[in-house]
Amino acid sequence: MSAVLALMLISLDATELPAAAATSPETVAAQLRDAAMAGHTTAWSWVSELTTRFGPRPAGSANEQQAAAWAAARLKALGFENVHIESFPITAWVRGSESAQLIAPSVQPLVIAALGESPPTPSSGLEGDVVIFPTLTDLKAAPPASLHGKIAMVSQRMVRAQDGAGYGAAVPARTDGPKEAAERGAIAFLLRSVGTDSHRLAHTGTTRYVDGRVPVPAFALSSPDADQIERSAALGQTVRVRLFSTASYVPNAHSQNVIAEVRGRERPQEVVLLGAHLDSWDQGTGAIDDGAGTAIVTAAGKLIRDLPRRPRRTVRVVLFGAEEVAQPTPPGGTFGGHSYATNHQAELAQHVLAGESDLGTDRIYSFALPVATAPGEFAKTVLRILTPIGVLASEHPPEDVGADVGPVVEAGVPALQLTQDAMHYFDIHHTADDTLDKVDRAQLDQNVAAWAALVWLAADSDVDFRPRARSGAANTAAKP
Amino acid sequence: MSAVLALMLISLDATELPAAAATSPETVAAQLRDAAMAGHTTAWSWVSELTTRFGPRPAGSANEQQAAAWAAARLKALGFENVHIESFPITAWVRGSESAQLIAPSVQPLVIAALGESPPTPSSGLEGDVVIFPTLTDLKAAPPASLHGKIAMVSQRMVRAQDGAGYGAAVPARTDGPKEAAERGAIAFLLRSVGTDSHRLAHTGTTRYVDGRVPVPAFALSSPDADQIERSAALGQTVRVRLFSTASYVPNAHSQNVIAEVRGRERPQEVVLLGAHLDSWDQGTGAIDDGAGTAIVTAAGKLIRDLPRRPRRTVRVVLFGAEEVAQPTPPGGTFGGHSYATNHQAELAQHVLAGESDLGTDRIYSFALPVATAPGEFAKTVLRILTPIGVLASEHPPEDVGADVGPVVEAGVPALQLTQDAMHYFDIHHTADDTLDKVDRAQLDQNVAAWAALVWLAADSDVDFRPRARSGAANTAAKP
Numbered sequence: 001m002s003a004v005l006a007l008m009l010i011s012l013d014a015t016e017l018p019a020a021a022a023t024s025p026e027t028v029a030a031q032l033r034d035a036a037m038a039g040h041t042t043a044w045s046w047v048s049e050l051t052t053r054f055g056p057r058p059a060g061s062a063n064e065q066q067a068a069a070w071a072a073a074r075l076k077a078l079g080f081e082n083v084h085i086e087s088f089p090i091t092a093w094v095r096g097s098e099s100a101q102l103i104a105p106s107v108q109p110l111v112i113a114a115l116g117e118s119p120p121t122p123s124s125g126l127e128g129d130v131v132i133f134p135t136l137t138d139l140k141a142a143p144p145a146s147l148h149g150k151i152a153m154v155s156q157r158m159v160r161a162q163d164g165a166g167y168g169a170a171v172p173a174r175t176d177g178p179k180e181a182a183e184r185g186a187i188a189f190l191l192r193s194v195g196t197d198s199h200r201l202a203h204t205g206t207t208r209y210v211d212g213r214v215p216v217p218a219f220a221l222s223s224p225d226a227d228q229i230e231r232s233a234a235l236g237q238t239v240r241v242r243l244f245s246t247a248s249y250v251p252n253a254h255s256q257n258v259i260a261e262v263r264g265r266e267r268p269q270e271v272v273l274l275g276a277h278l279d280s281w282d283q284g285t286g287a288i289d290d291g292a293g294t295a296i297v298t299a300a301g302k303l304i305r306d307l308p309r310r311p312r313r314t315v316r317v318v319l320f321g322a323e324e325v326a327q328p329t330p331p332g333g334t335f336g337g338h339s340y341a342t343n344h345q346a347e348l349a350q351h352v353l354a355g356e357s358d359l360g361t362d363r364i365y366s367f368a369l370p371v372a373t374a375p376g377e378f379a380k381t382v383l384r385i386l387t388p389i390g391v392l393a394s395e396h397p398p399e400d401v402g403a404d405v406g407p408v409v410e411a412g413v414p415a416l417q418l419t420q421d422a423m424h425y426f427d428i429h430h431t432a433d434d435t436l437d438k439v440d441r442a443q444l445d446q447n448v449a450a451w452a453a454l455v456w457l458a459a460d461s462d463v464d465f466r467p468r469a470r471s472g473a474a475n476t477a478a479k480p
Numbered sequence: 481m482s483a484v485l486a487l488m489l490i491s492l493d494a495t496e497l498p499a500a501a502a503t504s505p506e507t508v509a510a511q512l513r514d515a516a517m518a519g520h521t522t523a524w525s526w527v528s529e530l531t532t533r534f535g536p537r538p539a540g541s542a543n544e545q546q547a548a549a550w551a552a553a554r555l556k557a558l559g560f561e562n563v564h565i566e567s568f569p570i571t572a573w574v575r576g577s578e579s580a581q582l583i584a585p586s587v588q589p590l591v592i593a594a595l596g597e598s599p600p601t602p603s604s605g606l607e608g609d610v611v612i613f614p615t616l617t618d619l620k621a622a623p624p625a626s627l628h629g630k631i632a633m634v635s636q637r638m639v640r641a642q643d644g645a646g647y648g649a650a651v652p653a654r655t656d657g658p659k660e661a662a663e664r665g666a667i668a669f670l671l672r673s674v675g676t677d678s679h680r681l682a683h684t685g686t687t688r689y690v691d692g693r694v695p696v697p698a699f700a701l702s703s704p705d706a707d708q709i710e711r712s713a714a715l716g717q718t719v720r721v722r723l724f725s726t727a728s729y730v731p732n733a734h735s736q737n738v739i740a741e742v743r744g745r746e747r748p749q750e751v752v753l754l755g756a757h758l759d760s761w762d763q764g765t766g767a768i769d770d771g772a773g774t775a776i777v778t779a780a781g782k783l784i785r786d787l788p789r790r791p792r793r794t795v796r797v798v799l800f801g802a803e804e805v806a807q808p809t810p811p812g813g814t815f816g817g818h819s820y821a822t823n824h825q826a827e828l829a830q831h832v833l834a835g836e837s838d839l840g841t842d843r844i845y846s847f848a849l850p851v852a853t854a855p856g857e858f859a860k861t862v863l864r865i866l867t868p869i870g871v872l873a874s875e876h877p878p879e880d881v882g883a884d885v886g887p888v889v890e891a892g893v894p895a896l897q898l899t900q901d902a903m904h905y906f907d908i909h910h911t912a913d914d915t916l917d918k919v920d921r922a923q924l925d926q927n928v929a930a931w932a933a934l935v936w937l938a939a940d941s942d943v944d945f946r947p948r949a950r951s952g953a954a955n956t957a958a959k960p
Contacts (some may be wrong), residue, residue, distance in 0.1 A: 052711040057589030063586060106543060108535030109763070111912060199679055200764070200912035224915040228765070231532040231916075283589070284680070284709070432591060432680035435704040436711075 009355060025460045027454040029385045032303050036449035037389060042078065043299035043442055043448050047292050050278075051285040051436045058282040059322035059335065060092025060253030067278055068423045071258045071294070071319055076300050080260035080317065085130040088339035090322050092253035094118045095282050096246030100219065103127065103241035111222040112433075113283065115174060115191070116325060117209070118218040125218070125244035128187050132233055136173040139180050141298050148185035151241055152177070153192075155226055160196045163366075164359060164422035168400070170194045174220070175208040182215035188243055189218040192226035195428035197360035202225055202279055206325060217245055254278065255321035257336050262297075262305040264459065266312040271347065272459045273316050273354040273413070274451065275299065275404045277323035277336065284434030288425065292439055292447075293357035294319050300451035304459070311459035313352060320404040323358075341407035348411050353458050353465050355416035356402030357451065363443045364450045368394035370414035370465040378463050385453045389446055394419065414465035416458070417451050484814065505940045509865045509933040510849060512783050514554055516929035522558065523779035523928050524921055527772050530758075531765040531916045538762040538817065539802035540572025540733030545665035547758055551738045551774070551799055558782050560740035560797065565568045568819035570802050572733035573597045575762050576726030580699065583719035585712060591702040593763065593911075594725050595654060597689070598698040605724035606697070608667050612713055616653040619660050619946070628665035631721055632657070633672075634707050640676045643846075644839060644902035648880070650674045654700070655688040658922050662695035668723055671696040672706035679908035680704055684910045686805055697725055734758065735801035737816050740778075742785040744939065746792040751827065752939045753796050753834040753893070754781065754883045754931065756817065757803035764914030768905065772919055772927075773837035780931035784939070791939035793832060800884040803838075803932050821887035828891050833938050833945050835896035836882030839929065840905040842928045843923045848874035850894035850945040859874060869926055874899065896938070896943035898930050 023031075035041075050067060057064040068085055075083045093116060098109040118476035128151040133139040135156045142152075154173045158164035174194050181189040193203035202220040205310070221229070232239045258278060264270060276293030280286020288468045301317045304310075320336030341348070367386060369379050373396060383393050402407055428434050458465070503511075515521075537544040548565055555563045574598060580590040608631040613619040615636045622632075634653045639646035654674050661669040673683035682700040701709070712719045738758060744750060755774030760766020780799045784790075800816030821828070833850070847850060847866060848857050854877060863873050878897035881889055889895045908914050938945075 021945075048711070049715075052708060052715065055582065055708070063588075066586065102535065106534055106546065108543075108765070114865055198915075198917045199681070200915065201680060224913075224917050227917060228532060228915070229533070231528065235529070235532065285588070433704075435678075435680065435708070437678045437704050437707060 017333070025457055026381055026385065028307065029457050032456055033265055033385060033389060033449040035303060036299070036445050037454050039441070039445050041299040041445060041448050042302050043295040043444050044383050046074070046298055047287060047295035047439060048302045048436055050294065051287045051291050055285045056282045057093070057278060058278045058288055059255050059279045060090050060250060064255060064279050064321060065395070068256050068258050068319070069277060072095050075258065075260040075298065075317070078298070079305050080301065083259055083260040085256045086339065086343055087254050087256040088335060090253050090255050090325065090335050092250040093325065094248050094250060096120065096248055098247070100243040100244070101242045101404050102232070102239065103242050104230070105237040108228070110225045110241065111200045111202055112219040112243070113204040113348040114247050115178070115207040115214070115218040115220060116204055118207065118214050118245065118247055120245045120247045121217045125242055126187055127240060127242045130190065130229060130239045130241050132230060133184050136177060136180065139177065142184050144183070145185045147181060151188045151190055151243070152181035152184070152186040153190035153229065155192045155230055157192065157399070158196055158426060160423060161303060162421055162423050163419060164425065166196065167194065167426060174205055178207050178214050178216050178218040179210045185363060186216060188216050190241070191218070191220050193220040193223055195223065195426050195429060195431065198223050199433065201431040201433050204283065217243060219243060253365045255335060255430070257321055257340055258319040260301070260317045262310060262315040264313040265310040268314045269350050271316045271351045272313055272315040272455055273318060273351055273405065273408065274455055275318045275320055275356040275402065276358055277320040277404055279321050279323055281324055281430050281434070283432035283434065285435045286434060288360040288428055288434050288438055289430065290323070290358045292361040292444060296357045296444065296447045296451055299448040300455055303448070303452040304456050311456060312462065313459040315455055315459050323404050333408050337404040337407045338358065341411055348408055348413055351408060351413040353416050354405040354408050354413045355418065357403045357447065358402050358404065359422055361419040361439045361444045361447065362421040363446045364391050366392045366394045366419040367450070367454065368396060368398045368417040368419070370416070371397045372414070372467055373465050378457070378461065381457060382454055385457070386450055389449055391450055416454070418454065500719045505859055505937055506865065508787065509937050512936055513865060513869060513929040513933040515783060516779070516925050516932050519921070519925050521779040521928050522782050523775040523924050526554070526778055527767060527775035527919060528916055530771050530774065531767045533766045536762045537758060537760045537761045538572070539735050539805045540570050540730060544735060544759050545800060548736045548738050549792065549800065551758060553779065555738065555740040559785050560779070560781065561743050562742045565736045565738055565821055566819065567734045567736040568815060570733050570735050570805065570815050572721055572730040573805065574728050574730060576600065576728055578725040578727070578900060580724070581722045582709070582712070582719065582909070583722050585717040588681065588708070590705045590721065591680045591682055592699040592705070593684040594727050595658070595694070595698040595700060596684055596686040598687065598694050598725065598727055600725045600727045601668070601697045601723050602731045605722055606667055607720060607722045610670065610709060610721050612710060612720045616657060616660065619657065622664050623664070627661060630666050631666070631670055631723070632661035632666040633670035634744060635672045635710055637672065638674050638676055638906060640903060640906070642901055642903050643899060644905065646676065647674065654685055658687050658694050658696050658698040659690050666696060668696050670721070671698070671700050673700040673703055675906050675909060675911065678703050679913065681911040681913050684763065697723060699723060735815060737801055737820050738799040740797045742781055742783070742790060742795040744789040744793040749830050750793040751796045751831045752793055752935055753798060753831055753885065753888065753936055755798045755800055755834070755836040756838055757800040757884055759801050759803055761804055761910050761914070763912035765916065766914060767916045767919055768840040768914050769909055770803070770838045772841040772924060776837045776924065776927045776931055780930040780935055783928070783932040784936050791936060792942065793939040795935055795939050803884050813949065817884040817887045821891055828888055828893055831888060831893040833896050834885040834888050834893045835898065836885045837898070837927065838882050838884065839900040839902055841919045841924045841927065842901040842904060843926045844871055844898045844900050846872045846874045846899040847930070847934065848876060848878040848897040848899070850896070851877045852894070852947055853943060853945050858937070858941065862934055862937060865937070866930055869929055871930055898934065900927070923926045
């Protein structure tokens with residue numbers, strides 16, 4: 001065994017790779033894939049340590065900042081280059097204490113979670129009769145002032161779907177419900193959690209600002225609590241609820257993106273961007289959302305970094321901050337994503353591809369490439385590499401690739417999508433249940449395998465993924 | 481169709497039964513079984529209304545009292561006889577507010593639940609470094625005073641087992657842990673929840689009094705929180721925890737048993753007792769523990785009550801109060817169970833059999849009869865009736881039949897056991913997750929079917945189930 005080979009074996013966690021000098025990119029991709037599938041990547045130890053050491057990492061919190069410092073140090077230790085932190089200002093939101101009770105027809109505790117950035121209740125709490133709307137559309141149909149002094153509740157159920165499509169259908173009730181309720185005189189807004197489970201854990205998430213604030217205190221109910229209110233009302237009883245929250249804002253907080261690279265050997269200015277977010281909601285420890293994503297992109301980058309030969313282009317790993325507090329109105333988007341797009345505006349024309357891992361830890365079952373390359377040789381190579389680990393070629397181009405890379409994709413950077421099985425993701429998403437025990441190690445490794453292989457192929461190629469392709473390049477195979 | 485038959489069809493929810501005048505007890509048992517399996521018994525509406533109208537029903541609470549009044553009224557409306565409420569005094573326990581945080585190595589919220597009857601912390605909370613013991617045995621091995629100022633934690637995991645055997649193995653850490661911790665100087669006790677799930681919901685339950693009180697504040701941690709503390713410690717870090725509880729006691733409270741009968745046609749003084757408990761823990765709505773049990777025994781009694789011919793003996797349904805606050809030291813046992821045994825002491829010699837439904841709503845898979853009758857014709861009849869709905873004859877006599885009928889069984893009343901599949905019961909048991917959505921209607925009906933058929937057979941027989949059997953009777957078939 002040569003010294004070079006021995007070194008490589010160590011750096012790849014004892015997974016066998018032959019010397020790569022004469023190896024084709026496709027062969028290297030297969031080796032990366034197989035090394036990740038063999039397990040013992042850096043992914044598990046990353047997500048375990050991150051979530052254990054820092055627990056919840058809400059945007060702008062000390063925990064998020066400490067986690068970012070730890071991540072930067074760990075990325076350096078793993079051998080990444082140009083590791084640095086880019087800070088940006090945010091207004092942080094702090095949940096504080098919160099509670100809710102049914103106070104009529106009988107006294108019962110309710111499990112709630114304030115929606116992100118919801119204002120507090122008065123310090124003595126607030127009380128009101130509940131008016132139930134089956135959908136947001138029904139709430140919108142309520143006449144002006146018809147909810148004066150009431151608590152509006154939308155009881156719509158999220159649909160379980162493999163690609164997570166039920167989320168998009170359910171979220172408008174969360175983002176727009178407080179505004180619609182307030183406009184009709186309601187003093188608070190309640191929402192059946194946007195989630196697919198039936199546990200006494202409420203799913204938080206952002207809601208929409210109106211003139212710079214969420215207009216009324218807004219809460220998610222756990223699904224069994226929403227059921228209970230619906231059944232109480234169905235017994236012909238007036239349902240009265242008491243709500244309490246000490247939520248608050250920290251105007252001069254900051255968050256940060258952590259950036260690390262594997263520099264390209266030929267065209268280092270060309271960047272394949274691979275993102276995930278380091279912040280999390282405050283109730284769980286952000287294991288599946290998105291500690292696992294940061295682990296997956298880091299482990300994929302590490303496998304590429306440890307190859308005997310670097311890829312032609314630069315692989316840039318970005319661990320975004322403040323993703324969860326995305327506001328859909330201006331300044332809009334995610335804070336970390338916007339900060340990156342602003343700071344790196346001059347480089348974006350040389351960003352050849354951007355992808356993001358932010359849908360938990362279940363297996364990837366589908367990939368989608370930019371339209372320019374979807375039918376070409378590059379896509380065929382990807383399919384050959386990913387089919388053995390259960391990944392289909394999507395019939396659709398990348399859609400809604402992720403909140404963090406959203407701003408750079410909007411700025412014209414081609415998007416890459418690896419779609420995970422989301423059948424169970426929304427059982428856990430944005431709840432206190434988002435903890436390490438929910439991470440399946442074998443599926444985590446499959447994610448690393450797919451990202452490492454695909455990012456390697458893109459970074460070691462000269463393929464132009466942009467719509468205005470160089471002549472013929474879009475449908476040309478990657479030629480190393 | 482005769483008028484009698486028409487009436488019967490209505491009373492059995494449109495399930496077809498032929499006129500029973502000339503029908504054998506075994507045939508009637510099969511009809512009862514099939515009527516219950518066809519669904520639409522009173523069980524679902526009972527458990528749905530009980531849990532919706534009153535929510536949690538902690539022993540001694542207004543909710544428990546209101547639920548008892550409702551239950552008595554509903555039992556009368558269903559046609560039961562001698563419906564009445566028997567009150568008894570208890571010291572009630574009120575959870576109040578509670579919270580916990582990891583404060584070192586980083587600040588993280590912890591999900592806890594005070595164990596039943598735990599004293600409050602000081603009003604400013606308490607803090608201490610955590611000392612982890614893998615088992616109660618390890619805690620017992622710690623030297624005197626070795627835990628001075630510390631918080632003792634037992635991290636033992638409960639084993640999942642179909643017959644619920646893992647519970648008995650895990651519970652001593654809950655009952656005896658606070659005492660053992662206090663004796664070694666600990667200021668508080670933490671326990672990995674006695675449960676089989678991995679959700680951020682802690683399992684409460686009683687702990688043992690020492691000299692009339694629980695010696696130190698005692699809390700269950702959710703399983704992921706126990707994991708988090710174990711992992712933090714494994715990183716070589718001192719784990720410091722802050723605990724807060726405003727738990728309190730109500731010394732002059734009362735609870736109550738609700739009693740209802742189907743009077744026997746020949747020997748009404750002979751009683752087959754069928755119990756469940758109406759109180760519940762305070763975090764959930766007591767759907768599986770034990771709203772469902774009260775629904776099952778009520779629905780089984782109702783099916784027997786609606787037969788054209790009453791059984792020879794009396795079927796007595798008892799919905800016990802204050803089961804959850806059982807104390808294993810004197811005065812001991814369950815408050816409701818002891819109250820019943822005391823109030824009805826003079827009748828106990830004529831109690832021919834006692835059984836209890838208190839293991840959730842999953843299917844019954846095994847039955848056990850008193851030793852005197854286990855090998856006889858009565859058992860063979862039961863087996864013929866219950867085999868078609870998936871029930872085995874147990875190889876063991878009844879064991880640990882239930883906390884409520886415990887005192888009468890201890891006083892010599894023969895015990896009857898229908899064992900439910902408990903593989904999933906302890907995922908939910910004693911948590912906020914014990915809500916109606918966890919009740920499986922088809923399995924609920926199977927429980928009603930088994931109880932109705934078996935109780936009918938016992939009540940319509942002249943079998944003596946006592947160890948000192950009348951000559952030959954123990955092994956004699958029931959002769960209607």
